[in-house]
Structures are given as C-alpha cells and as structure tokens.
Amino acid sequence: MKIREGKESDAAAMAEIYNHYVRTSPVIFSDRCLTAGEMADKLRRLGVGSRFPFLIAEEGNIAGYAYAHLWQPDPVYDRTWELTMYLDAQACGKGLGSRMLAMLIDECRRRGVHTLVSCVTEGNSACERMHDRAGFFLAGRMPEVGCKFGNYYADVIYQLML
Template sequence: MNIRNAEMDDAKAIAAIYNHFIVNTTVTFEEQIVTDLDMAKRIADVQSGDLPWLVAEHDGTVVGYAYATKWRARHAYRFSVESTVYLAPEQLGRGFGTALYATLLKHLTGARYHLVVAGIALPNTASIALHEKLGFEKVAQFGEVGFKFDQWLDVGYWEKRLTTVS
C-alpha cells in the first residue's frame, strides 16, 4: 500500500468510491452523485487551504481516501478540523482505513492542529470502531438530524486531541 497526496487525476477514482456510498448507504447525507469534475474541485479546495487530502493505493489502484476540512469559519476555530475517510467497499477490513487515517492524523499533528472532529451517521459500527481504535472519544449525538432513504438518522460526534497549542 502507498499513501500519498491526492492529485487531480485521482478525482475519478475518488468519485467512484464516494458515489457508491451516496447511492447505497446512509453514511453520507449527500443524495446526488458527484461528478469527477466536482470531486476535483473539492480536492483543490481542501488542498488550497493547506489541509491534507490523501489517497491510499494498492497495486496501483486508489482504494481509499482521507482528508480534513476546517471545523468552522471563525478564527478562534483555526486549530480544529473535521476529518473524513472512505474506502472502496471491497477493501473494507484489510487495514487500509487504519493506515490511511493514521497518516492523516500524523499530517494534522505536524501542522499543529489541536482537535479533530469526526461526524458519523448512525448506525455505523465499523466507523465507530475505526475512530475509537485511533483514540477518538464520543462527545455528542444529534437525534434525527438527517433524512435519507425515507428514514430519520442520528449523527454522533467523536473527537481526538492532537497537540497542545501555545
């Protein structure tokens, strides 16, 4: 496995991974598929904000991605980010998610971010297990905050402190 910064040429593979989850699951609240161009713009937006967007490759194929975005726009939130990770469905349970997420956390720590927040649409035992394995702790849950596939969905929030900012 190789973990590296995403490039614009990765947008097609990333969109294909994400679109599976849009169409087939409630782990994302997006309901319309994302085009390759939309995904390329999202990657560029994240990276232009000096935040990481990483991909994991296995045998030359992108099998997952992880990135961080600013938690909120106000200046006082500048040391907090929200993380996202997705793997191709056929790659789940192979350790790629753990390696990819650990690399993302290492990048964020090196950039002196203090707190990472992760929102998880519930239920999602695999995502909860991944986050808690990496040291995240549950801090909140909003009931019936999303509606997809004719059902109300809760979202839980996990956090992980990375550094002490001085």
C-alpha cells in the same frame, strides 16, 4: 497497499467511491452524486491538498481517500479540523482505514492542529470502532439530523485532542 499524497487527478476515482455510498448507504448524508469535476472543485474549495493533508490509498486502483479540512469557517476554529475518509467497498475490513487515519492524525499533529472532529453516521459500527481505537472520544450525538432512503439517521461526533 501504498498510501500517498493525493492530487487533483484523483478526483474521478474519488467520485466513484463517493457516489457508491451516495447510492447505497446512509454513511454519506447526500442523495446527489458528484462528477470528477465537482469532486475536484469541492477539494479546491476546502483547501484540500494545499493547506490541508490529503491521502490516497492505491494498489493498482484507488482504494480509498482521506483528507482534513476546517471544521467551521470562522477563524476562531482555525486549529479545529474535520476528517473525511471513504474506502472502496472492496477495501473495507482490511485495516486500511485505520492506517490512513493514523497517518492523517500524524500529519495534522505535525501541522499544529489542536483538535480533530469526525462525524460518523450512527450505526456505522466499523467506523465507530476505528475512531475508538485511534483514541477519539464520543463528543456528541445529534439524533435524526439526516433522512435518507426514508429513514432518519443520527450523526455521532467524535473528537481527538492533539
């Protein structure tokens, strides 16, 4: 599996992965699917690929994506970045997420980031274990902040000091 720098033309495949989770899982706290254009707009708005690192995993088809962006817009948070990563359902459980996370952490460290934040839907045990293995610590838990499919879910916040 090749991991490369992402580009705007990846937005359509990214939207497909994103929309799968919107329709089938609470891991994305949204009930609205995105078009390729909306995904590209979102990436531009966040500064992904220009200021912030952006990775794509592919082997023929795109199997996953990961990027960093500001955790909060105020300048006092300028060196605190949030991570986002989603894999195609067929790519899960094969170590790809851990590889992409390690590469993203290294790139954030190289860019002088002080701390990384990652919000995980409680109950996503594979993602929670991946963050634990990568050295993140549990920074907090916000119970029942998202309601999807008629159920309330907590956000679990992981943090890594670089």
